[in-house]
Amino acid sequence: MNKKIAFSIISILIGIIISLFILEVSLRIFFDFSNTACGIMQKDPDLGVRFKPNLDLKMKTQEFNMHLKTNSLSFKDREYGEKTSDEFRILALGDSFTEGAVEELNQTYVKILENLLNNNSIKRNYSVVNMGVSGYGSNQERIILEKYGLQMKPDAVIMFFYLNDPESDYSQLNGPDTTVDKDDCVVSIESINTSKLSLAGFENFLLKHSKTYYFVKVISPNFPIVKNTLYPLRN
Numbered sequence: 001m002n003k004k005i006a007f008s009i010i011s012i013l014i015g016i017i018i019s020l021f022i023l024e025v026s027l028r029i030f031f032d033f034s035n036t037a038c039g040i041m042q043k044d045p046d047l048g049v050r051f052k053p054n055l056d057l058k059m060k061t062q063e064f065n066m067h068l069k070t071n072s073l074s075f076k077d078r079e080y081g082e083k084t085s086d087e088f089r090i091l092a093l094g095d096s097f098t099e100g101a102v103e104e105l106n107q108t109y110v111k112i113l114e115n116l117l118n119n120n121s122i123k124r125n126y127s128v129v130n131m132g133v134s135g136y137g138s139n140q141e142r143i144i145l146e147k148y149g150l151q152m153k154p155d156a157v158i159m160f161f162y163l164n165d166p167e168s169d170y171s172q173l174n175g176p177d178t179t180v181d182k183d184d185c186v187v188s189i190e191s192i193n194t195s196k197l198s199l200a201g202f203e204n205f206l207l208k209h210s211k212t213y214y215f216v217k218v219i220s221p222n223f224p225i226v227k228n229t230l231y232p233l234r235n
Contacts, residue, residue: 020212023212024210024211024212027211027212027215028211038183038184038185038186038208039184039185040052040055040057040059040068041180041184041186042074042180043179043180044176045176046143046147046176047136047140047143047144047176048140048172048176048177048178048179048189049176049178049179049180049186050074050133051068051070051074051075051076051133052070052074053070053071053072053073053074054070054071054072055068055069055070056068056069056070057069065103066100066101066102066103067103067104067105069105073148075129075130075131075132075133075148076099076100076105076108076130076132077105077110077129077130077131078105080127080129080152083152083153084125086123086124086125087124087125087126087127088117088124088125088126088127088155088156089126089127089129089152089153089154089155089156090113090114090126090127090128090129090154090155090156090157090158091129091131091145091149091152091154091156091157091158092110092113092128092129092130092131092132092157092158092160093131093132093141093144093145093149093157093158093159093160094132094136094141094158094159094160094161094162095132095133095134095135095136095137095160095162095165096132096134096135097109097132097160097162098110098130098131098132098160099130099132099133099134100130100132101134105130108130110128110129110130110132111128111130113128114126114127114128128158129149129152129154131144131145131148131149132160135168135178136168137164137165137166137167137168137169137172138159138161138165138166138168138169139168139169139172140168140172141159145157176189177189177190179192181204183208185208187204187207188204
C-alpha cells in the first residue's frame with residue numbers, strides 16, 4: 001500500500017513538472033509579452049525607483065502597446081522651459097492612470113485635458129504637465145511635487161487618487177520598498193536584502209526568469225473574467 005501511495009505521488013509530481021514545462025515553452029513561443037519592470041527604471045533614494053530620463057522606446061505586453069518617451073526629469077511628457085507670462089501651468093500627479101498605458105502621449109487624459117483647455121481659451125495658454133508614474137502612491141506623489149513639481153511654478157495641481165494608494169503608502173512607512181537590481185529590473189528591497197532561497201528572493205527569480213509565473217502573477221489578473229470577479233471584491 002505504501003509503495004502504491006508513493007508511486008501515485010511521484011507520478012503526480014512528474015505530471016505537474018511536465019505540464020509546467022510544456023506551459024513554459026508554449027508561453028515563450030506563442031505569447032509575446034515582456035516584463036516591463038526591467039530596463040526602464042533607475043534607483044531613487046526617496047522614491048525607490050523612477051523612470052530613466054530621455055527614454056524613447058516602444059513597449060508591447062499582453063495588456064497594452066505603449067510608446068514610452070520621457071523628458072530630462074524622467075517623466076512621460078515633453079520638455080518644459082521657463083513659464084511664460086500668459087501660461088497657466090497645471091501639474092498632474094498620480095499612478096498608471098495618469099502616466100497612461102497608451103500608445104502616444106496625446107492619448108493620456110492629461111493631454112486630452114490640455115487640448116480641451118487650449119481649444120476653449122483665447123487669452124491663456126494652458127500646460128498640463130504629466131508627472132504620473134505607474135505604481136506610485138500618495139506619499140511618492142508628494143515627494144515628486146516637492147522635488148520636481150514646485151520648481152515648475154504650477155498654478156494648480158491635480159492629484160489622481162486610487163483605492164490601492166493607502167496600501168502603497170503603508171508599505172513605505174519606513175522608506176521605499178522597491179529598488180533596481182543588477183539585472184536592471186525593479187524588485188522589492190526585501191528580495192535584495194535576503195537570500196535567493198527566501199520566499200521574496202525566490203519570487204523575484206521566478207518573475208524575471210519564468211514566463212509561466214509572470215503570466216500567472218502579472219498578466220492573468222488583467223483578464224476580464226478575473227477583473228470582473230476579484231477586483232470588485234477587493235475594492
